[in-house]
Amino acid sequence: MKLLPFTDHAVIENSSVLVLANDADPLQASLEGVTRIDLHFPKFTDGRAFSQAFLLRRRRGFEGEIRATGDVLADQLAQMERSGFDVAVLRADQDMATAQRVLAAYPGYGVGKYQGDAVDVQPHFKDSKEGATA
Amino acid sequence: MYQYTEFDRQFVKARASQYRDQLTRWQAGHLAEDDFRPLRLQNGWYVQRYAPMLRVAVPYGELSSAQVRVLAKIAREYDQPNAALFNDAQAAQDKLGPVNLKSGLSVASKLTAGYAHFTTRQNIQYNWIPLDKSADVMDLLASVNMHGIQTSGNCIRNITSDERAGIAVDEIADPRPFGEILRQWSTLHPEFAFLPRKFKIAISGAKEDRAATAWHDVGLHLIRNAEGELGFKVLVGGGMGRTPIIASVIREFLPWHQIMNYIEAIVRVYNRYGRRDNMYKARIKILVKAEGQRYIDDVEAEYRQIMEHDGGPHTITQAELDRVTASFVPPTLQCDRKSADAKIANILRAAAEDDIEFGRWLKQNVAPHQNPDLRAVTLSFKRLGQAPGDATADQLDVAADLADRFSAGEVRVTHDQNLLLPWVRCDELPELWRAARKSGFARPNIRLLTDMIACPGGDFCSLANARSIPIAEAITERYQDMDELHDLGEIDLHISGCINSCGHHHSGHIGILGVDKDGKEWYQVTLGGSDGSTLSGTPVPGKVVGPSFSAAEVPEVIEAVLDTYRSQREAGETFISTLRRVGMDPFKEAAKGARFAATAVAA
DSSP: OEEEOGGGOOOOOSTTEEEEOTTSOTTTSOOTTOOEEEEEESSTTOTHHHHHHHIIIIISOOOSEEEEEESOOGGGHHHHHHHTOOEEEOOTTOOHHHHHHHHHTOHHHHTOOSSOOSSSOSOHHHHSSHHHHO | OOOOOHHHHHHHHHHHHHHHHHHHHHHTTSSOHHHHHHHHHTTTEEEOSSSEEEEEOOGGGEEEHHHHHHHHHHHHHTSOOOHHHHHHHHHHHHHTOOEEOTTSOEEOOOOOOSEEEEOTTSOEEESOOOGGGHHHHHHHHHTTTOOOTTSSSSSBOOOEEOTTTTTOTTBSSOSHHHHHHHHHHHTTOGGGSSOSSOBOEEEEOBSSOOSOGGGSSEEEEEEEOTTOOEEEEEEEOOBOTTSOBOOEEEEEEEEGGGHHHHHHHHHHHHHHHSOOSOGGGOSHHHHHHHHTHHHHHHHHHHHHHHHHTSOOTTOOOHHHHHHHHGGGOOOOOOOOHHHHHHHHHHHHHSOHHHHHHHHHHHHHTEEOOSSTTEEEEEEOOOBTTBOTTEEEHHHHHHHHHHHHHHSTTEEEEOTTSOEEEEEEEGGGHHHHHHHHHHTTOOOSOTTBTTSOEEOOGGGTOSSOSSOSHHHHHHHHHHTOOHHHHHHHOBOOEEEESSTTOTTOGGGSSEEEEEEEETTEEEEEEEEOOBOSOTTTOSOBOOEEOSSOEETTHHHHHHHHHHHHHHHHOOTTOOHHHHHHHHOSHHHHHHHHHTOOOTHHHHO
């Protein structure tokens, strides 16, 4: 996942960038010619954009960039990535080095993840040998 | 019990070290309080009235004796506030004043430390662990495969089940393997960590619902269809709080292997459309109530997409069910039934006192088992001088010893805040009874009035409007006579210190709810609630009995209500049946008559 400092995020207004409101339906949005979708976290505890990203990736098959904007903090980056985001614009006060370290240290990456997500569709019990051998 | 794989073990350890890093950043001022709060909540750390509270997850209530010993160690060594904090807290509670009873007795708040508390959701809480020790406690828990993952916060919480799961005589299928598979699926689910509000799932695999499933965000019943295939009846949108709602059936039958795909649809639709503007309207019950069929249609449409478009990634394979089920193989135990009968008869013939006590214990605390050689025995933690569900470090150690000696090293935390030994040989009942009696766990009051549910209330909780524990204590004090308790029979008395309903007052045959009036503690009494068990009947919230009562009036009201029951009942009729037959009015009148002027006892 690519992390951008707040200052590197440019709000582009053209047809290739779709800015999708937090309460918009990603299943209805027109994606023609769109190469980047900006999703928004008004507060990091508002988890609607996780489902939006999941639906854009898995249901709509969108392969362009999905960018997390708004209240984007180090400790939610892994969840964003797993839900289908590939770029995150850190909130202005977030330290880039800490964010990178925290993302890399996510338990689901070091050890593995129980459930499937937007990136690895299959849950742990299907892609590991445990289900077959134990 | 489920046996952790190396993967499961490493996962819990990694989670503990992730938490330590978050705590360290918060302590260093690199993580703001508001940004840290949801992180610690999702590890079970919830800051209360005086100190942080830790809620430890006990998946479907099962614990090994080794885990209980670590829980005891945490109680003994970590549930210890410093003297200044403890004294300040006690002084603040003293200011609330004692509850002066009409009898002349006075019940005051008496804070204690060094113990654990069993919750109605089969979890375990501590009240005094300092936050700077929290990462050490998480490491200690991880050493026995335990954690506080998703025991608080707006996420999928620890999944509860029937205390008799896997041993109940009326069981259709063991819910524990599904509980475990769902636990794994919900653990750190990336999409569902910040739902509009908390999300609670309960699973029952038996004919009788002993898990209050209709009161949950999602309630699951294992059933067999006409073809004999196993599946789930799925309920959604139940809950207590300000707006008590009984869950609706969203699916009459769902094949067992589709349960995760289906719940994913339920939660995804909720995550998108659940209200986030008002936390009191954010639970899924409000969405289901507001949208009705439209919500159901959305879930079914999403489920079809998950199955048809996404390929149903979380379809449970037979291999996975078999792998998990293999962990729940019952211990091989046998019982010499002849010698059991002889021993039991011997005690029943012995001293008159033993005769009554043991007989009552067999009736109330001992339940039948799928294996006719075995019994399920409940250790009662409901006693005078100890808050309902509290267990000291020493008591936990004794319970662990009893589990090793009599129950294949396993105990269960019950919804009613006791511990259950699931694997007791019938010929060892007399020995267990003596050992439990010696430790104070053999009080034969299970399912009786004093086996009440109560939340920690205004003695610990920052949300509470009133104290629960002194009310529980006053009622326990009044009903010490075992003859009287047994004569009153099985009654669900549930006490909550506020409308958040952690003490499940809505589902009590008698419910007591703490309310705040002009900064003073008052209590609403409700009658006729049901959790959905056979005794209680169709799940329903209780009805309020007039305006609220003072703390001192509450025990009088309970007594008046119970006296009404005694005068109205027919032979063999339970409290709840009598109430349903004769209606609320005589009980209401009696409760009204129990009011008295506070000045009458102030002197």
